[in-house]
Amino acid sequence: MKKITHYIFLCCILLVAFQSCKKDYIVGGNLHSAKFNGSTYEYLHTNHLFDTLILLIDKTGLKDEVNANNTTFFAPTNYCINNYVKKVVQTRLQLQTGDENLVFNFDQLDFPGLKDSLRAYIFQGNITRDSLNKYGTMYSAKDGEQRLITLEEDPSNTYVNAGFTERPKYIYITKIFGTRDPVDPDSLAALPESQRDVKDIIQSSGIITNNGVVHVIGNSHIFTFAKQPK
Numbered sequence: 001m002k003k004i005t006h007y008i009f010l011c012c013i014l015l016v017a018f019q020s021c022k023k024d025y026i027v028g029g030n031l032h033s034a035k036f037n038g039s040t041y042e043y044l045h046t047n048h049l050f051d052t053l054i055l056l057i058d059k060t061g062l063k064d065e066v067n068a069n070n071t072t073f074f075a076p077t078n079y080c081i082n083n084y085v086k087k088v089v090q091t092r093l094q095l096q097t098g099d100e101n102l103v104f105n106f107d108q109l110d111f112p113g114l115k116d117s118l119r120a121y122i123f124q125g126n127i128t129r130d131s132l133n134k135y136g137t138m139y140s141a142k143d144g145e146q147r148l149i150t151l152e153e154d155p156s157n158t159y160v161n162a163g164f165t166e167r168p169k170y171i172y173i174t175k176i177f178g179t180r181d182p183v184d185p186d187s188l189a190a191l192p193e194s195q196r197d198v199k200d201i202i203q204s205s206g207i208i209t210n211n212g213v214v215h216v217i218g219n220s221h222i223f224t225f226a227k228q229p230k
Contacts, residue, residue: 039067040209044075049216052078052106059111060118065142071212072127074173074202076223084223085109092229117224119143120175126213129206132171148174148197171202171215175225198225 036043041063044050053076057063066073090104119142127139132151140146153167175198182188188196204216222228 034206035208036210038209039211040071040073040214041067043207043209043214049077050075052081055106056081056111056114056118060115062115062118062122065119065122067211068124069211070125072123072125072215073212074121074123074215074217076121076217076221077219079219080217080221081106081223083221084226087228088222088224088226095229114224116143120145120147120225121217123147127215128213129169129171136174146176148176148180150174171205172199173202173215173217174199193227198222198227 036046041054041057044054044057057066065071085104085106089109090102093104094100094102122142123139124142125139127149129151131137132149134150134152136148136150138146139149150172151169152172153169177195177197181191181197200221201218202215203218207214207216
């Protein structure tokens with residue numbers, strides 16, 4: 001009887017844990033404490049996913065701008081910055097020189113020239129999920145350009161088919177080239193790659209620091225919203 005009681009108790013714990021995880025996963029992004037008692041710059045120091053980003057902030061001298069009051073920072077991860085270094089800068093140089101073995105590294109970047117590139121991820125004001133919708137809002141970044149920020153349902157049927165009652169919603173950040181991409185798939189397919197918008201998902205959203213909000217951009221994003229040269 002004692003073993004049966006123990007088994008039932010264990011099942012209850014697992015069921016509660018599953019339901020909790022399911023609910024949090026629907027919200028979107030990694031599980032985290034929404035409030036961090038420190039500055040945005042200090043928050044970045046708590047996660048090795050931002051080691052390269054911290055170096056970039058230091059080398060461009062933008063720590064104070066990242067830590068300014070009421071600031072939203074869409075934080076590119078180490079992977080995002082490495083994508084830029086290897087897939088854009090290195091690839092471009094290989095094509096220009098005809099040397100496919102040419103290697104370019106992070107410490108060779110022109111850091112003063114990347115100030116505005118990093119400012120493209122810094123926004124005045126607190127941009128949170130409850131202020132967003134699927135149609136999107138244009139927000140002015142500190143580089144003087146605007147970015148489209150949306151909150152959209154996951155387009156796949158994975159979650160519905162798995163028994164979820166609603167699709168999870170994710171924040172997206174988009175750099176628009178010219179005008180917004182057409183919604184119609186055929187019209188989009190006819191649009192040259194160079195004219196298509198760059199849209200990336202936020203993998204973890206709504207981290208509240210003492211000076212603002214942090215949203216973490218998905219690892220597939222290429223820093224500077226650049227497109228890989230071909």
